[in-house]
Amino acid sequence: MNCHQCQSTTCHSHSKNNWFTSLFKKKKTQTIERETTGKIALVGMPNVGKSVLFNALTGIYVDISNYPGTTVEISHGKFQIDNDYFSIIDTPGMYSLLPITEEERVARDLLLQDSLSLAIHVVEAKNLARMLTLTFQLIEAGFPTLLAVNMIDEAEKLKIKIDPLTLEDELGIPVIKMSAATGFGLDQLKRRILSYVS
Numbered sequence: 001m002n003c004h005q006c007q008s009t010t011c012h013s014h015s016k017n018n019w020f021t022s023l024f025k026k027k028k029t030q031t032i033e034r035e036t037t038g039k040i041a042l043v044g045m046p047n048v049g050k051s052v053l054f055n056a057l058t059g060i061y062v063d064i065s066n067y068p069g070t071t072v073e074i075s076h077g078k079f080q081i082d083n084d085y086f087s088i089i090d091t092p093g094m095y096s097l098l099p100i101t102e103e104e105r106v107a108r109d110l111l112l113q114d115s116l117s118l119a120i121h122v123v124e125a126k127n128l129a130r131m132l133t134l135t136f137q138l139i140e141a142g143f144p145t146l147l148a149v150n151m152i153d154e155a156e157k158l159k160i161k162i163d164p165l166t167l168e169d170e171l172g173i174p175v176i177k178m179s180a181a182t183g184f185g186l187d188q189l190k191r192r193i194l195s196y197v198s
C-alpha cells in the first residue's frame with residue numbers, strides 16, 4: 001500500500017502505524033518518568049546488609065553497570081510501594097563521607113547526585129555506636145536520611161536492646177529496626193519511606 005503522504009511503497013516515516021507507535025512510546029516514557037516518586041540510595045559501611053536489603057526491595061528489577069570511569073559495579077533497581085514507584089541505588093561500602101578508596105568516592109558521588117529523595121543509612125545493630133559516625137556526617141551534610149538498624153536478629157541473640165524511638169529523638173531522623181535477611185521490619189521500612197518521600 002502507498003503511503004498516504006509521500007506515495008512511496010516503502011515509506012516508514014509517514015505511515016499511520018509509525019505515527020501511532022511513536023505517540024504511544026512517548027506517552028509510555030512520560031508515564032514511567034511521572035510514576036517514579038523518588039530516588040533512594042542505600043549507604044553504609046561494608047557488610048552491613050545493603051545488597052540483601054536492595055534485593056529484598058527490588059526483586060528482579062535490577063540493572064548492574066560500572067560507575068563511569070571506574071571498575072566499581074553499581075546496582076540500580078526499582079520497587080513499588082502501593083501506587084508509588086521508587087528508583088534505588090545500592091552504593092559500595094563507605095566508612096566516611098571523606099573518601100579514601102575508589103569505592104568510597106563512588107558512594108559519595110552517588111549521594112551527591114541531583115534529586116536524591118532519601119539516603120537509607122544501613123547499620124549493623126550489634127555495632128551501632130561505631131556506625132553512627134557516618135549517620136552524623138550524613139545529617140550534617142544535609143542528606144535526607146533514614147536510619148535502618150539491620151541484623152536485629154543477631155543483636156537480639158546477644159541480648160542487645162535497641163530503642164528506635166529514643167534514637168529518633170536524639171538524631172531527629174526516622175529510625176527503624178529490621179532484618180533484611182528474614183524480612184523483619186521491611187513493611188515498616190516501606191511505610192516510613194512513603195511518609196518521608198511522597
Ligand SMILES: Nc1nc2c(ncn2[C@@H]2O[C@H](COP(=O)(O)OP(=O)(O)OP(=O)(O)O)[C@@H](O)[C@H]2O)c(=O)[nH]1
Binds near residue numbers: 051178
Ligand atoms: N543475620 C543476618 N545477616 C544478614 C542480614 N542482612 C545481611 N546479612 C548478611 O550480611 C552479609 C553482608 O551482606 P551484604 O548485603 O552483602 O552487605 P553489603 O552492605 O552489601 O556489603 P558491601 O557490598 O561489601 O558494602 C551477608 O552474609 C548477608 O547474608 C540480617 O538482617 N541478618
Ligand SMILES: [Mg+2]
Binds near residue numbers: 050
Ligand atoms: Mg553490597
